[in-house]
Amino acid sequence: MNQSRWRKFRKRVVRHRMLILMALPGLAYLVINNYLPMLGVTIAFKEIDYSRKGLFNLLFGxxxxxxxNFEYLFRTDDAYTxxxxxxLYNGLFIVLNTVVAIAVAIVLNEIRSRFMSRLYQSLILLPYLISMVIVGYLALSMLNVENGFMNKIILPLLGIDxxxxxxxxxxxPYILTFVNLWKNVGYLCIIYLAAIVGINHEYxxxxxxDGASKWQQITRITVPLIAPTITIMMLLAVGRIFYSDFGLFYQVPLNSGALKPTTDVIDTYVYRGLMTLGDIGMSSAAGLYQSxxxxxxxxxxxxxxxxxxxxxxLF
Amino acid sequence: MRTNAVQQTLFHAIMAALSAACLFPFILLFVVSFSDEQSIILNGYSLIPDSFSLEAYRYLWGQLTPLARAYGITVLITAVGTITGLLISSLLAYSLSRDEMPLRRVLSFLVVFTLLFNGGLVPTYLVYTEVFHLKNTLLALIVPGLLTNAFFILIIRTFFKMSIPGAVIESAYIDGASEWTIFSRIILPLSLPILATIGMMLTIAYWNDWFNGLIYITNPKLYSIQNLLNRMLSNIQFLMQNDLGGRSSESLAQMPMNAVRMAMAVIGILPILCIYPFFQKYLVKGLVIGAVKG
Known part of the structure; x- marks a missing residue:
């Protein structure tokens, strides 16, 4: 019985070898890019000897x-911070971004002129398309101590030093939350707008x-009907709450050491341990803790x- | 009817204000890059500078060699990465979409599992540097991003399954067409919209990528435009210090630092802004299917 199944399987493999061949590049890539590093997480339990390189040493050396490494990590305040x-950041981002994006999507959906609606969509999506490096430049143009827009124009207007x-x-915390909202709200808004547009007009x-006001239509029809999308988007985001947007926390504060208490997250900590401090043990322990x-x-x-x-x- | 007009005005006002908030930093960046350095030092970054100047761009023109190289590298990795990434993900997606594929369920799960668990930065870094020796090679800017997101494979697979009737594939199969012929002559042409959408997402990801350069590239001659921008954000003199082939004869004091910094950023965003209006349709579609599967 077992043998005939095996023979059948072999026949199937030979018959569809072309399909297997087509899948190979992608599968090989997943092995290199995902599965080897997964096996490599064991280095968090090892003392790295820099003279020993190569795949064998990574996995077994x-x-x-x-x-x-974990004891060291959790003995410091760093792990808690x-x-x-x-x-906290991700939790705040999830709630705030969702609320603002839904509000904007509802307003956008009410705009009659199709041309203007498209234009608004393009403009609010713009920040989503640029790299975090550029966002770093934009933030610097606002916050630069000597010449920035805040210090030179806004604060003097309000009479603040x-x-x-x-x-x-x-x-x-305020700056990063604002930048995150600014960058991502356009994207989320498009998702929720797609859900709103899908609602049947007859409602x-x-x-x-029946004489319902606009407000009643929004709270009694629109929001309840896009609730499934909201729940799923939020759950997916909560699933990733332990991973942060490295670029946001690295580029926007310009990697400034003085800001660490409020800008250091797991991803920046792992990066700094690996690339600047050379403390692979601590860094890989924090990385595995995150994973x-x-x-x-x-x-x-x-x-x-x-x-x-x-x-x-997903499955 | 009157309340309707009032409502519309109100909605337009809200959206116009939000759009302006999104656009404002870009305008500021643009204006500052054209501002006279003296007026920046005097009045700060302002939307209405005392006097305009092309000095920053003239200065960057003098550093053409390193800039052109960085641009070339960005264009190269974006083109090679997008095409290779699209090819290997659609090939894998096609195999996984066919019921005849041996071990289809196991292999599909291997794809999904990469979305659930990952080794993290340190093992990934060690695999690429110590096992494959990609440090300081252009491959380091291309390979780690190839299948940016295994989600794309699932999306393409769903598209193949849903929108290409099994009967079409079956009849081609009976007529003696090979899998490759079916894939390249039937599947790909019928899937252009989804491929364009995913290609657009990959293009933006490659164009904007600075992270791989940050960790794998230490040789400034291999910097992409994003990595150059990244270095110049903290060190504006980087362009002339590092033997990149730029002219360093001009003295530092003459360099319009503030304007040059913003002009660099303008050069970095311009291509995206230029192609954006033409590809917005695909992009919006990509975002929506990317978020809500299938």
């Missing part, structure tokens, strides 16, 4: 030291006949998504 920052933005951690026509917790959260959110809508779940 180096001395095992157990959970030492970066976890708190990552979760110039602020040394890049060395005052207290302002950065609104019936509501108008492991991230994995659990993604599974959890996927499970919740699947309970609501099978089609939207």
């Amino acid at each position: 180096h001395e095992w030291i157990g959970f030492k 970066i976890t708190r920052n990552t979760i 110039p602020v040394s933005w890049y060395s005052e951690p207290a302002y950065w 609104y026509e019936a509501a108008v006949i 492991a917790v991230g994995f659990v959260l993604i599974l959890l959110s996927n499970w919740l998504v699947r309970r609501r809508s099978r089609d939207q779940a």
Whole structure:
């Protein structure tokens, strides 16, 4: 029985070898780019010996030291700071971005002129298309201490003294939240607009006949009908709450050390450990901590998504 | 009827204000790049400078060699990366869309699993630098981003399954067409909209990528335009210090630093702004299908 199944499988492989051949480049790529690094997470439990290179050493070389790297990591305040920052920022981003994006999408949907609607969409999507490096330049043009728009134009108008933005951690939760909103709201708005446009017009026509106001139409028809999309988008975002937008936290504060208490997140911490401090042990421990917790959260959110809508779940 | 007009005006006002907020930093950037350095130092970055000047662009024109090289590298990695990425993801998606594919379910799961768990920065970095020795090669700017997101493979697979009738493939198969012929003559031509959409997403990702350059490239001669911008954000004199082939004869004091910095950023965004209006349709579609699967 088993043997005939095996023979059947072999026949199928030979018969469809072309299909397999076509899949190979992509699969080989996933092995290199994803699966080898997955196996490589074991280095978080090892003492790296820099003289030993190559694949074999990455996977099997180096001395095992157990959970030492993790002990060091969690003994410092860093672990708490970066976890708190990552979760608070992402949590805030999820709620604020969703609320603003839905509000904008609702307003945009009310615009009658198709031309103007397209124009507004193009403009609010613009920030989404540029790289975080450019966003760093734009932020600098606003916040530059000597010449920036804030210090030279806005604050004098309000009679406030110039602020040394890049060395005052207290302002950065607001700045980063604003920049994130500015960059991403256009994208989210487009998603929600697509959901709103899909709502059957008859609901609104019936509501108008019954004398419903615009506000009632929005709260009683639009929002309830796009609720599935909202739930799924938010769940997907919650699944990724342990991963932050590295560019936002690295480029916009100009990698300033003074701002670390309010701008350091897991991703910047891992990057700095690896690239500037050369502390691979600590860095890989923080990285694995992120991957492991991230994995659990993604599974959890996927499970919740699947309970609501099978089609939207990843698996 | 009157309340309707009032409502419309109100909605337009809200959207106009938001659009202006999104556009404002770009305008400021643009104006500052054309401002006279003296007036910047005196009045700060202003929308209405005392006097305009082309000095910043004249200065950058003097540094043409490093700029042109960085631009060339960006164009090269964007073109090669987008085409290769599209090809290998659509080939894999096609195989996984066919019921005849051996181990189809297992392999599909391997694709999905990359979305759930990843090794993180450190092992990835070690694999690329110590196993494949990609540090300081152009491949380091292309390879890590090829399948930017395994989600694209799932999207293409769903598209193949949903919009290309199995009967079409079957009849071609019976007529003796090879898998490759079916893929290149039937599947690809029928899938142009989805491929254009995903291609657009890949193009933007490659054009905007600075992260791979940040970690894998230390030789300034291999910098893409984004990496050059990244270095100049913290060190505006970078262009003339690093033996990039630019002219360093001009003294630092003469360099209109503020304007040059903003002019560099303008040069970095301009191509995206120029192609954006023509590809907006594909882009918007890509964003929507990318967010809500299938």
